[in-house]
Amino acid sequence: MKNQFLNVVAIISAVLLVGCKQSETDRKSAEKIENSVKYAAGLAIYDYGDYSVVKVNNPWPNASMNYNYVLVEKGAKIPDSLSGYEHVNVPVKTIIATSTTHVPSLEMLGVENSLVGFPNLDYISSEKIRARIDAKKIKELGNNQSLNTEVIIDLNPGVIIGYGIDNNNQTLENLKKSGLKIVLNGDWNEQTSLGKAEWIKLFGALYGLEDEANKIFTDIETEYNATLALVKDAKSKPTVMAGAMYENKWYLPDGKSWGADLIAQGGGDYLWSESKGTGSLSLPFEAVLNEASNAEFWIGPGQFTSLKEMTAANSHYAQFKAYKDKKVYSFSSKKGKTGGVIYYELAPNRPDLVIKDIVKILHPELLPDYELYFFEKLD
Known part of the structure; x- marks a missing residue:
């Protein structure tokens, strides 16, 4: 009888414990996190x-659904x-990335x-990652629009970090159908x-390194804002042009784009700041010459790495004041050992360095001891 009584008590206790645990989980889920x-x-x-619940919206312009x-x-x-959400086991042990902008977070x-x-291993500039590539520890996956699915399935990564310019990447869809986990990154x-740089928090969540990711981002945010505070003391706002010709059009950052925002934040008067787009603007040469012939600075002249190279491609570049005054600054000169442009890989993750570069170019007196990290003055 005593044993029967103890068994009943044990069963009741177990039920109560499960009930309490479930109530606690439900309570946390219902909390305003x-x-x-x-x-x-x-x-x-x-x-x-x-x-953790991760929500990604607008991973590309005008995306019609959230992920x-x-x-x-x-x-x-x-x-x-949450049963309808994509489930990913964390912390992840192995990962496939598809953009060089994912590499610095790792x-x-x-x-x-x-x-x-x-995909396209030559684009990666990071010396640490290149050493692993040279040691054959990272597989070449082709290119983003036609990833090598056979190699990927054989690797069986814990997660694939994908991106797209639209909702038309059939390879990622096929990999998802094969059972692999895909998380979209819209950095x-x-x-x-700071919005671009904050995507390091996604990687922090995937690896169980949330605190580390938060600290890294906070340090970047603090440095970025400290540089912005310096700009308030600037005595001028020099005019800035950007971009270069490609075939018969001049391509430059739209007024609401990341590039235009950096110039404005760095204390520059970007001459196309009033345009409403967030991507790139294409204009005839005459329109750019009319607007920017007297611009004081030229930041980001396409892929050119010297003034001579510019006029060899198009002699009309010499008509601009910024060219004549040798105030042309490019990020294309600094590359990894296989030709990847370091700016494309690292700059979105390190806006604290980019903004210092811009301020150093436009207002050198505010950062007298700083040396340009990404940009280089063309000779």
Whole structure:
């Protein structure tokens, strides 16, 4: 009889414990958890302890749907309301990235050894990653629009970080159907510097390194804002032109783009700041000459790395005051050992360095001891 009584008590206790645990989980799920992302318009992360909810919207311009993920730690109980979200087990052990802008986050978090595959390996400039490529530890995956699915399936990564310019990447869809986990990254579609950089928090969540990612981003944010504070003391606002000819059109940053925002934040008067787009603007040469013939600075002249190279391509570049005064600055000169432009890879992740470059170019008196990191004055 005593044993029967104890068995009943044990059963009741177990039921009560399960009920209490479930109630606690439900309580946490019902709590108002704040989004840990502050600047990135296309990313939201909600941390519930043993799982996180990640929401990605606008991973490309005019995206028609949002993408929702649950990052699940081992043993976590996930509410039924999240059953329709893509589930990814974390922390991930191996990863495939598809853009060079994903690489710096891995390196800053110290998890670059988890990268097992990448398309167009020559584009990567990071010395640490290049050493792993040379050691045959990272597989070549072709290109983004036709990834080598056979190699990827054989690698069986914990997650693939994808991106797209539209909703038309059939390769990613096929990989998803094969059972692989794909998380979209929309960092390239952010229009603010800190918004782009904040996507490191996605990688922090995937690796269980949220605190480390938050600290890295906060340090970048602090440096960025400290440089902006210096610009308030600038005594002038020099005029700035940008871009270069390609075939019969001149391509330059639109007025609401990331590039234009950097020039404005750095204390420059970008001559196309009133244009409304967020991408690039294409204009006839005559329109650019009419607007910018007397611009004081020329920042980002396409892929050119010398003044001689510019006029060899188009003698009309010499008509601009910025060219005549040798105030042309390019980021295309600094490349990795296989030709990848370092700016394309690192700049979106390190706006604190980019803004210092811009301020050094336009207002050198504000940063007398700083040396340009990405840009170089063309001779």
